[in-house]
Amino acid sequence: MSEEKNINIEDGDLEEAIKEETMEQQDSIDEENVEQDEQEVDNEEETETQEEEEKDPLEAAQEENAKLRDQLLRTIAEFENYKKRTLKEKAELILNGGEKTITAILPVLDDFERALADNNTDDPAAIKEGMDLIFKKFIKTLEALGVKKIETLDKDFDVDYHEAIAMVPGMGDDKKGKVIDCVQTGYTLNDKVIRHAKVAVGQ
Numbered sequence: 001m002s003e004e005k006n007i008n009i010e011d012g013d014l015e016e017a018i019k020e021e022t023m024e025q026q027d028s029i030d031e032e033n034v035e036q037d038e039q040e041v042d043n044e045e046e047t048e049t050q051e052e053e054e055k056d057p058l059e060a061a062q063e064e065n066a067k068l069r070d071q072l073l074r075t076i077a078e079f080e081n082y083k084k085r086t087l088k089e090k091a092e093l094i095l096n097g098g099e100k101t102i103t104a105i106l107p108v109l110d111d112f113e114r115a116l117a118d119n120n121t122d123d124p125a126a127i128k129e130g131m132d133l134i135f136k137k138f139i140k141t142l143e144a145l146g147v148k149k150i151e152t153l154d155k156d157f158d159v160d161y162h163e164a165i166a167m168v169p170g171m172g173d174d175k176k177g178k179v180i181d182c183v184q185t186g187y188t189l190n191d192k193v194i195r196h197a198k199v200a201v202g203q
Contacts, residue, residue, distance in 0.1 A: 105138075105141060107137075108141055111137065115131065142187075149185055150186035152182040153182070154178060155179050157179055157199070161188075162198075162199045163196040164201045167201055176203065177201065178202050181200040182198070
């Protein structure tokens, strides 16, 4: 009877040992499964992060592209408006650019009208004096507008201001290359020649 009892005890210990070993193996398997699950979660998170990182530069580039496109369209629209405004101002300047000049000359025209309407005198000296006054007023008006007479008397011939229409020989060495006579007066507008003086030059 004692031998059977020992065998039973030993068998009980063996079963207990098997159970414990089985439980340890199960715990190890569970831990491995947990680790695998955690690893899979980490892998999924890394994949999502990589996708987000890959997606973010594209979205940023698209946003930057849209911003630059909007700026370009605005700049083009502003430039078109500027061109239209400039063309309009240029057309108005061409049509009305002489307004200042005409307005300045009108008083001189009034003086001519008054002189012609004055029939109370036949004195040539008085008429000449009146015309001389109107002429001087007209010259001052032109000077105020930037128009100046090109001086020619005893000046050296200068192709920038003079146009030679005749060469006069035998005038002596001191007159050689100098303006002898002015056939038509030249003028400048704000220092720019608008009409060359036609002159005769000593040879």
